[in-house]
Amino acid sequence: MIMALPMPNLDDRRWADLVEEGRALLPVYAPDWTDHNDSDPGITFIELLAWIAEMDVYRVNLIPERHRRKFLALAGIRLRPPAPARTVLGLGFDATKVGSQPFRLPAGTEFAGTDVFGVRTLFRAKHAVTVAPARLESIQREIEGRFHDVTGLPAAGEPLRPFGDDPRPGAALYLGFDVAFPRDEPVSLYFLGADAAVSATERRSLIREWSANHEGCDELSGTMGCVRVPAGNATASALPCADTQIVLPGAMASRPATTSSRRIDKAAALRHHSVRTVWEIAVAPGVWRTLDPDRGEVRDGTRAFTLDGRVVLRAPAAMIGQAMGSVRANRYYVRCRLAAGQYDAAPAIHHVIVNGVRVEQAVESGGEGIAAGGAIGTGEPFQRIALPEKPVIASSVRLFTEPGPDGTWALWERRDDLDASSPTDRHFVLDATAGEITVGDGAHGSTVGEGSEIQVDYRVTRAEAGNVPAGTIRALAGKDRFRHWEALVAAVEDRVAEMERSTPGLSVGAADALSWIDALVVSQPFPAAEGAAAETLAHAEGRAIERMEERTRAVTLEDFEQVALHTPGVRLARAHACANVHPRLPCYRAPGIVTVVVIPHLPQARPMPSAELRRTVASYLARRRLIGSRIEVVGPTYHVVTVRAKVQLLSGVGPGGARERIAASLERFFHPLKGGTDQEGWPLGRDVYRSEVLQVIDETAGVDFVVDLELVDEDGLASCANLCIGPFGLVASGRHAIEVRQP
Numbered sequence: 001m002i003m004a005l006p007m008p009n010l011d012d013r014r015w016a017d018l019v020e021e022g023r024a025l026l027p028v029y030a031p032d033w034t035d036h037n038d039s040d041p042g043i044t045f046i047e048l049l050a051w052i053a054e055m056d057v058y059r060v061n062l063i064p065e066r067h068r069r070k071f072l073a074l075a076g077i078r079l080r081p082p083a084p085a086r087t088v089l090g091l092g093f094d095a096t097k098v099g100s101q102p103f104r105l106p107a108g109t110e111f112a113g114t115d116v117f118g119v120r121t122l123f124r125a126k127h128a129v130t131v132a133p134a135r136l137e138s139i140q141r142e143i144e145g146r147f148h149d150v151t152g153l154p155a156a157g158e159p160l161r162p163f164g165d166d167p168r169p170g171a172a173l174y175l176g177f178d179v180a181f182p183r184d185e186p187v188s189l190y191f192l193g194a195d196a197a198v199s200a201t202e203r204r205s206l207i208r209e210w211s212a213n214h215e216g217c218d219e220l221s222g223t224m225g226c227v228r229v230p231a232g233n234a235t236a237s238a239l240p241c242a243d244t245q246i247v248l249p250g251a252m253a254s255r256p257a258t259t260s261s262r263r264i265d266k267a268a269a270l271r272h273h274s275v276r277t278v279w280e281i282a283v284a285p286g287v288w289r290t291l292d293p294d295r296g297e298v299r300d301g302t303r304a305f306t307l308d309g310r311v312v313l314r315a316p317a318a319m320i321g322q323a324m325g326s327v328r329a330n331r332y333y334v335r336c337r338l339a340a341g342q343y344d345a346a347p348a349i350h351h352v353i354v355n356g357v358r359v360e361q362a363v364e365s366g367g368e369g370i371a372a373g374g375a376i377g378t379g380e381p382f383q384r385i386a387l388p389e390k391p392v393i394a395s396s397v398r399l400f401t402e403p404g405p406d407g408t409w410a411l412w413e414r415r416d417d418l419d420a421s422s423p424t425d426r427h428f429v430l431d432a433t434a435g436e437i438t439v440g441d442g443a444h445g446s447t448v449g450e451g452s453e454i455q456v457d458y459r460v461t462r463a464e465a466g467n468v469p470a471g472t473i474r475a476l477a478g479k480d481r482f483r484h485w486e487a488l489v490a491a492v493e494d495r496v497a498e499m500e501r502s503t504p505g506l507s508v509g510a511a512d513a514l515s516w517i518d519a520l521v522v523s524q525p526f527p528a529a530e531g532a533a534a535e536t537l538a539h540a541e542g543r544a545i546e547r548m549e550e551r552t553r554a555v556t557l558e559d560f561e562q563v564a565l566h567t568p569g570v571r572l573a574r575a576h577a578c579a580n581v582h583p584r585l586p587c588y589r590a591p592g593i594v595t596v597v598v599i600p601h602l603p604q605a606r607p608m609p610s611a612e613l614r615r616t617v618a619s620y621l622a623r624r625r626l627i628g629s630r631i632e633v634v635g636p637t638y639h640v641v642t643v644r645a646k647v648q649l650l651s652g653v654g655p656g657g658a659r660e661r662i663a664a665s666l667e668r669f670f671h672p673l674k675g676g677t678d679q680e681g682w683p684l685g686r687d688v689y690r691s692e693v694l695q696v697i698d699e700t701a702g703v704d705f706v707v708d709l710e711l712v713d714e715d716g717l718a719s720c721a722n723l724c725i726g727p728f729g730l731v732a733s734g735r736h737a738i739e740v741r742q743p
Contacts, residue, residue: 013054013057015047015051015054018053018054019047023036023046065537068537068541069416072537072541072544075544076547077540077543077544077547079535079537080532081394081430081432081433081535082391082392082393082394082432082461083461083530083531084362084463084466084530085123085361085461085468085528085529086196086358086359086528086529086531087123087358087359087473087524087526087527087528088190088192088353088356088357088358088525088526089111089123089353089356089357089473089523090354090356090522090523090524091131091355091357091520091521091522092131092135092354092523093131093133093519093521094519095133100133100179101182102131102133102182102187103131103492103495103516104129104130104131104492105125105128105129105130105357105488105491105520106125106488107126107127107128108125108364108484108487109124109125109357109484110122110124110125110363110476110477111123111125111359111475111477111522112473112475112477112478113468113472113473113475113524114472115465115472119462121361121465121466122361122363122477122481123361123363123466123473124359124360124361124362124364124459125357125358125359126357126360127358129188130185130187130188131355131520132182132185132354132355134177134178134179134181134187134332134354135178135354136176136354137151137176137177137178137329137331138151138174138175138176138327138329139151139154139160139173139174139352140174140325141161141162141171141173142171142174143164143168143171144168144171147174147324147325148326149325149326154350154351157350159348159349160348160350160352161346161347161349162305162336162347163338163343163347164346165346166603166604167338167342167343167347168338169340169341170338171337171338172336172337172338173335173336174324174325174333174335175189175333175334176327176332176333177331177332177333177334177354178331178332179332180315180319180320180332181313181315181319181334182315183315183317183318184314184315185315186312186313186314187314187354187355188310188312188354188356188357189310189313189352189353190309190310190351190352190353190356190358191305191311191349191351191352192349192350192352193307193347193348193349193350194348194350196308197529197530199307200530202307202568202569203270203307203309205568205569206269206270206568207266207270208568209269209568210264210265211264211269212623213623270301270307271303272303272304272306272341272569273569273610273613273615273616274341274342274343274344274610274612274613275338275341275342275343276304276339276341277300277305277336277339278291278336278337278339279298279300279311279334279335280334280335280336280337281313281315281334281335282319282320282322282324282332282333282335283317283319284320285320289317291316295316297313297315298311298312298313298314303569305347305349306343306347306571310356313334319333342602342603342610342613343602344570344609344613345571345600346601351525351526361461361462361528361531362393362396362460362461363459363481363484364457364459364460364483364484365387365388365389365458365460376454377401377447377448377450377451377453378450379448379449379450381440381441381447382438382439382440383439383447383448384436384437385399385436385437385438385454385456386436387435387437387456388435389435390433390434390435390460391432391433391435391460391461391462391533391534392432392435392458392459392460392461393432393459393460393461394414396457396458396459397430397432397456397457398411398456398458399411399412399414399428399454399455399456400412400454400455400456400457401426401448401449401452401453401454401455402449402452402453402454409455412426412427413426413427413428414427414428414429414430415427415428415429416429418440418441418444419444420444421440421444421446422444423440423443423446425445426446427439428440428445432534433533433534437456461531462531463532464532464533465531466528466531467531468524468527470524470526471523471524473522473524473528474522475520475522476488476517476520488517489514489517492516495516551563551566552624553624553625554621554625554626557577557578557579557594560594560596560621560631561575561577561596562575563621563624564598564617564621564633567616567620569616570600570616570620571601572598572599572600572601573600573601573673574673574681574684575596575597575598575599576596577595577596578594578595578596578597578727578728579593579594580592580593581593581595581727583632583634583728586727586728592628592629592630593629593630593632594630594631595631595634596617596621596631596634597634597635597636597684597728598613598634598635599635599672600613601673606638606672606732607636607672608636609635614633614634615633618631618633621633636672636684636728636730637726637730638672638729638730638732639723639725639726639729639730639731639732640713640714640731640732640733641670641688641711641712641713641714641723641731641732641733642711642713642735642736642737643666643693643697643710643711643712643736643737643738644708644710644712644718644736645662645697645706645707645709645710645736645737645738645739646706646709646740646741647662647703647704647706647707647738647739647741648704648705648706648707648741649703649704649741649742649743650703650704650743651742651743653702655740655742657702658700658702658703658740659738661700661701661702662700662703662736662738663736663738665696665699665700666696666697666733669692669693669733670731671733672732675731682730682731684727684729684730685725685726685727685728685729686725687722687724687725688711688722688723688725689722690709690711690720690721690722693711694706694709697709711723712734
């Protein structure tokens with residue numbers, strides 16, 4: 001007996017339910033409509049519309065899953081495949097076994113651990129790493145010539161702000177190590193913030209925005225579609241165009257036709273819009289050697305500590321040990337100095353990992369030959385190839401078929417479906433969770449010829465099960481991972497041979513390579529994260545609904561504000577948009593112009609955006625504005641307000657403490673980001689009202705009443721009335737003069 005699969009019921013409302021729902025909403029939307037009987041003509045219309053709606057509900061329930069996927073794709077939503085867990089490991093080695101020479105591990109090195117259920121979990125290194133013998137012993141920062149020892153902050157779970165709460169050029173971060181870095185060897189330092197997922201999303205957004213901004217640039221001239229932004233206030237018609245890499249015609253001939261020919265310059269995409277830092281090493285007492293990024297001496301992937309990432313340092317000269325600041329022990333110091341620019345918000349570091357390596361729970365399939373993911377073509381339509389290990393990383397799957405007459409293997413291309421594939425297109429679809437590949441039927445996508453060998457390369461993952469807790473990963477994968485182990489031993493042997501050439505008398509051989517591997521110490525400071533199972537259709541539909549609420553275009557004033565606040569790489573406290581107003585002519589109507597006032601978190605006393613920040617926000621808004629509109633991005637205009645007051649105190653209250661409390665209350669009230677009547681920041685353009693200032697003083701502890709009050713503007717003019725602030729104005733607290741009287 002054949003059992004039919006039950007159809008999902010997406011909406012179980014019937015005609016009577018819809019009519020009653022409409023009738024119940026009448027008092028809300030039409031309170032003057034009081035006759036709800038069936039005889040009322042309006043109720044007739046409700047019944048008619050309910051009949052139409054019921055037909056639509058019936059049709060919705062007939063939509064198959066395949067069509068729902070297509071509707072999602074039309075909206076730019078595709079189901080996410082299984083995602084691997086990721087984390088950062090700290091590496092070291094036992095110097096008593098192999099000496100103090102640095103130890104290199106190649107990209108792809110596999111690490112292993114056992115989770116709480118006893119399942120072995122493998123992780124793969126995303127990049128090569130040199131394991132140096134140095135250990136981080138002290139962390140200090142220098143602000144205005146004064147040193148502060150902040151070594152214990154990361155271990156205590158407190159954020160470490162490398163340049164202080166209000167960074168200014170000249171501030172510096174000092175990292176003290178127990179031994180010097182080996183010369184001309186890359187040493188990896190990982191700096192991690194509070195939320196790795198947010199940082200990864202921000203990194204992708206920056207790269208995507210940089211790529212989109214350079215799509216219209218001519219690759220040879222660098223001018224087509226790009227306009228240089230002036231140094232002043234940026235406008236939406238200006239699109240920054242940085243130097244791009246030239247791609248010669250034909251250079252992409254070997255890649256799929258869908259791949260863009262532009263090479264993404266990640267260093268340019270991740271360059272901070274304003275801040276410039278300098279990395280240095282101590283080479284003599286009081287002498288610092290600047291590391292040159294153009295010579296490969298430093299590579300900063302943290303975007304000046306605003307993103308999680310690693311800094312790779314290569315010491316070109318010998319480092320010296322010395323006592324510095326509040327740390328009296330000799331340390332070998334690396335210094336990062338804030339050379340120029342302005343932060344939007346003070347960066348924070350939560351973890352510093354020496355010899356850090358980023359790993360992901362996505363490793364090569366363990367078999368060899370056909371068993372690793374191969375098959376023989378049958379020539380039949382929709383041939384399915386079952387991979388022996390699953391789930392798989394969708395982006396890692398590469399399918400090859402038997403060499404043709406020219407002796408080259410044919411590479412097939414993965415697609416979401418085969419609807420648009422021609423009979424000759426070598427396309428396939430993948431079910432990453434089930435580990436199953438399906439090729440075409442000869443009409444939509446080519447079939448695999450009968451007897452043709454099929455080879456599949458891929459990586460496997462445990463998806464959400466790979467989110468193992470801290471301390472799980474403790475060692476390298478063993479010899480059972482034959483290909484990994486063979487490559488690792490070969491890489492170590494090459495490294496030992498290189499050391500022998502540079503250091504006479506050092507023995508070389510397989511035993512030496514194995515001793516180096518045995519001496520490796522692996523630590524996992526915090527849990528793995530980001531591992532996730534394949535997204536369900538229901539979840540993708542929910543994500544599509546949420547995406548409808550996202551503001552991707554600037555149409556209304558609220559759109560302009562929200563889009564500005566979500567500019568990648570920018571930290572804004574507030575944004576305010578004004579229509580038909582030009583910042584230089586605020587008293588005149590300027591049709592078609594939208595002025596956006598942006599307020600960052602810094603400087604703390606008077607937050608003001610840098611010119612680079614304004615240009616970045618303007619560029620982001622430019623691609624999302626309405627055609628014909630012009631955008632001006634500016635900072636606020638500050639008005640210094642000073643209060644002169646005579647205050648009567650309550651009996652028994654001392655004058656000194658009362659004066660300080662009143663001044664502190666006024667400073668809080670006038671603060672641009674924390675002031676105002678609701679303590680959520682001074683409203684842009686709001687006047688200073690005398691009555692509110694009187695209330696602030698009167699509510700201060702120890703105050704009986706206010707005898708006299710004057711408000712003094714920045715020109716020194718005193719007034720007993722309110723102070724007028726312009727449309728783009730904010731207030732800043734001056735030096736208040738408070739005279740207190742005792743009963």
